[in-house]
Amino acid sequence: MADYSLYYWPMIQGRGEFVRLALEDAGADYDDVARRDAPGAGIGAMQALMASGKRPSLAPPFLVDDGLLIGQTTNILLHLGPKLGLAPRTMHDRLWVHQLDLTVADFVNEIHDTHHPLGVSLYYEDQKPEAARRAAVFVQERLAKFLDYFERTARENTSRGPWLVGSRISTADLSVFQVMAGLRYAFPRAMSARESNWPRLLALHDAVAARPRLAEYLASPRRLAFNEQGIFRRYPELDSE
């Protein structure tokens, strides 16, 4: 039995990817349960756990670690960071990394809502004009607001190296990597027109992608492709310079 069991929708990177990146970078032994077609696995096993009375999550992803069920992406990262060598040593620094992870989560919500401004239960096709308006505001205002903040965070870290906090990689670096990769997929025109404004984040992205275990992972079938069911969707009508 694997050390960790991750439960997330099998067709998309989604929020589960932030957890996968941590597990993969650490070379952790984990079971991506809902992606496995077997008795006790698959989406059915995930939904059974959500319907159970054992402190279930409202939504995936969630993780089982030694009988402990933990939900909410950033909470999972808070728990895993120290165990996987992806957290700083002091509580002060750990709170700061968690704060950055939470700010990434806010950003991810806004990115998602560019294609779902009226709600998750409606199709994109039912909210295209509204999505176009929201995406325009996102590209013109929100994109730089968040990325300027993370760029500044990287710049103001006085330790050597490409990372956001101190001299060691943390979950916040993996999460910012994922957002940069996703934004390049979903908003190629907006990003190529702007990304030179964020040289530290580009360096961070490349440093994460070059980590040996992650380079292997990103080239493997375990890394799902970005697609139009996930958070980062390439809808050309929402992208602009």
Add this chain to the structure above:
Amino acid sequence: MADYSLYYWPMIQGRGEFVRLALEDAGADYDDVARRDAPGAGIGAMQALMASGKRPSLAPPFLVDDGLLIGQTTNILLHLGPKLGLAPRTMHDRLWVHQLDLTVADFVNEIHDTHHPLGVSLYYEDQKPEAARRAAVFVQERLAKFLDYFERTARENTSRGPWLVGSRISTADLSVFQVMAGLRYAFPRAMSARESNWPRLLALHDAVAARPRLAEYLASPRRLAFNEQGIFRRYPELDSE
């Protein structure tokens, strides 16, 4: 000098209120800095701290505790909970409380977006038809999705008493109280048509409001009134049965 300095917009309860409730329930000595009109206080002091190079937050609220600057509402609660007697004893239970706090934060985002579906930088008046569509989906689907989840959480807590986790109050209880109060303000018709579905949450709300320090606080001028600049806005056109 107070033990804690809280920084948040002075005109609204907003996300700062989740922190205030914890500080008030504990009888903590805190300075609500941006609400004080004095040199080194006010909104100017808050904005100066956001512009500083000391691990600033992207947005308020943030807290200064013994020189440590902490941002993101749920991160502040994670830090304060154990110090204020508002956290369970074990790490397992603390992660669960944090997970619930994070789920409240997700809910608060959705409640906010009922009046701002196209983005925070546009006025409500510029997105009224879209807000009406989003609010209808919210009332018909999302409201019960979240409140059913918290109701079930309270019901499945096998400890005595009205709380969500174990037999002691936690930040999650204060946060659910605040959401229930806010929803009753913003969506009186939707709530009065439905709230009998959530008896445990009604009991929790009343138990929180009856705590002596909070009862005093809620009746004091320190408790700002709900209003149409905050998260919970009473726009009758967005409310429905």
